[in-house]
Amino acid sequence: MKSLGAGGPCLWSLGRMSDNLPTDSRDPMNPTLETAPSANLSELYAQSLRVITEGQIVKGRIINLTQQDVLVDIGFKSEGLISRSEFSDPASLKVGDEVEVYVENVEDEQGMVILSKHKADRQKGWERIVNNFKEGDIIDGRPARKVKGGLMVDIGIEAFMPASLASFKGYANLDALVGQQLKFIILKISRARKNIVVSHRDYLVKEKDQVRQKLIESLTVGERRSGTVKNLTDFGAFIDLGGIDGLLHIGDISWGRIGHPSDVLAVGQQLDVVVLAVDRQANKVSLGLKQLFPSPWQHAEEKYPVTTKIKGKVVNLVPYGAFVEVEPGIEGLVHISELSWSKRINHPSELLKVGEEIEAVVLAVDAKNQRLSLGMRQASGDPWQTATEKYKPDTKVVGRVRQLTDYGAFVELEDGLEGMLHNADISWTRKINHPSEVLKKGKMVDVVILTCEPDNHRITLGMKQLMPDPWSQLTQQFQMGSVVEGTVTKVAGFGLFVEISKDVEGLMHLSELDLGPSEKLDERYKVGSKVRAQVIKLDELERKIGLSNKNLPPASTP
Template sequence: TQKPIKGKIKKRIKGGMVVDILGVDAFLPGSQIALRPIPDFDALIGEEYEFRVIKLNKIRRNIVVSRRALLEAEREKQRQELLKTIEEGQVREGIVKNITDFGVFVDLGGLDGLLHITDMSWTRINHPSELVKIGDKIKVKILKYDREKQRISLGLKQLTPSPWDDVDKRFPKGAKVKGKVVNLTKYGAFVRLAEGVEGLIHVSEMSWTKRISHPAEMLEVGQEIFCVVLDVDKENHKISLGLKQLEPDPWQVAAKKYKPGTRVTGVVRNLTAFGAFVEIAEGIEGLIHISDISWTKRVNHPSEFFRRGQKIEAVVLEIDPENHKLSLGYKQLQPNPWPALGRKYFVGAETEGRIIHMTDRGVVVELPDKVEGFVPVTQLGKRVDRPQDAFGVGDILPLKVIEFEPRDHRIVLSVDAYFKSREKADLERYLAAHPIKTVKVRDVAKVTHRKKEESE
């Protein structure tokens, strides 16, 4: 039964085929016809093959034959021969056995190898079925062979020269190149520059002035565009491209145009707790820091001076084109008044001020030159826990300067120091004008609770 016998397939029956073996009918089960499932049994009728008898019952005249047994034996012979001769770098012919999302399994003759999707083409493909189909005869290159695990990695694209070999010469850094948008992701656009060569335009390299959330705002798949080569990584097959580099960097232009000290006109675009953002040209925004809004007033929020959409003047303080930063000043539109104020509000100078703001630490007063000064709670001329206990906004206080710090733009004043050189009667009249206010128990409880929260 081990010796091959020639036979001719006569007809199809349930479960298989009838084979004529020397004038005697034999049964060929469907599972024994070939190594792989046969899609069309009828196509085999009339064909002659060699078979092996796998079952014989002379009494019932029952003969069962197999073609697959011979094919498996031949396959094993080929496999052993292949294992002896296969080497990395060889080019061999195989048959596509199976196709998956990640690649193709190729029968090399007794041994299967994996042709990964990334090794099928230098050009991006979405599925292996775009290039091959089951049953195709293809030539492949042996990329890696693990003798212990008998695993073979195959390559198809490696049969042709890599388009990346001279990519640095074809697409040098700084060159203006033409390409086709082939894919869009949230972080950028892939552009095909040549067959098998793609580059990435990162979303940050699409516009100098606009904030791009997604590349689809600027580009679409299939669009042909010009771009600039920013960097070439030949070894890792990566090319960085830029779209905005087709135009001059407006920040570099601005750096030449707006030197420190230049007066500019702009529109207030945004207000934050630390300053106001002002657009002085398309895409060029500068920050007026809260400390550069006024020479003499303590600014709690930029909204005290500006509103969104307002057109204002400012002075360029500093511009950093590399980091796209621009510092503007508003108070610098006027000369610094502090040198002159120092000649008027020197330590020991007497003046008066109107209370414009009160805190537990003291009161802020407006002096005659619209400059602000601070009177600590311990310098108000009488003992109080809080200024609100005896004073109110709008009250006029007689004052003497006890500190003047032009660098910090700070004037500290004292009522106590003012009355030291005055008659006792003058102080008594002042104290009478600011009696301790009657405080309800409920209000005291609120203040105590607030102080407790602040300390926590």
């Protein structure tokens, strides 16, 4: 800051001082000139000066203006010169205006007092902030300029806002924010460094929370609201209600079955929804779309009475049955036990495929609980009603082996009817441990009907009954004590099974085997090896032949 002239300011100060001199000390011919001794004049001049200290904010008056500077009198021995750029509205300045300035130095090398309008404003702004605001308060401001890492914001003084705190999401265009009047939240006030950090993002978050809270308080279960599809997920869609997001679950989008929300909705789509539930503590809202339309279950009992035959599409297969869509919004369950009259089905996928069209009969309908029970086997009629006439005992039939179990085979006689062929009824003479020893799945076999019980949905079959019982002949062919020669068919822990004729086996028990003290059964005898044995047991009732190779008579020589 410098003087406008070498002596101008000093003369102005002396003139002001003379206004305070006693009237008798003035020259009556010239009131502006003093007649008091020079010593008294200096003393009076000194008394008229204000006490000014560095760092003080004082009031002054503009006494002169140039294009670049403003001359301010603060009642001190010299004036101060301030650049116009330190004033917020330099064009409005005029001589005589009162301003507050900051005293940087009471006297520089030219004898001028050094003043600053900018520092005065900053000091006053700082005092206003610390006296009236605290961390967490909302304050108005205007981003003034872009700096490294963020923006300097004018809130009365300059505060710093990091770039990451300028926008609600991510980093905003900082240049676009400069000059805008915005609201901020004070994050930090450092009294030691006299700096302040603010955030526009925190204000936006707080404002959004307030809007959300106000909105959620206004929501009522059952009311209709408009919203915008914000996001789609596998389990539903999030709908923006104008400040809070509600979940539209996939099950509440349509009365009919949909694979994914994107099948019927799109991001940005405007739609009306119904408020299903509001959790104000968790700020969660459940919405429904299908509730805007009548439920198809309202007239289900009148439309689908029991015994009605319907057509539908298989939409889902589960271990306990198949879900069939009768119409959009109405699905019925065909329980696994209602798929077939006699087929043993472990999973519905053995019989049905998703997307397949089927016929079924309505077994029960409960519109209140939205349940529809269906039967598929009833649609084709009950084959057991005519089974007694078609499958009388001793009737010879042909069937397809459908399933093999440890205890026998299920043979399909016709669609919907199966019979059970037990292991014991496969062969007269051979011990069958598993039907796979004789039968193959899918093969056609000749069988005879042993029993038919339509009330119990049971038919028993036999294979060995297709031929005469050979045991009467076997007792003649293999008499007690006779020596036979056969082939080892199985080595068990308790002995050997030996085939002594086609499909005729005898058991050579471990106690009847000729084994040395150190010999092991499975090392001495192998499947397929030939052995000589003596018949020691022939039980026609139990269908068993006992053999032994101990104390065998010597083989006859030719």
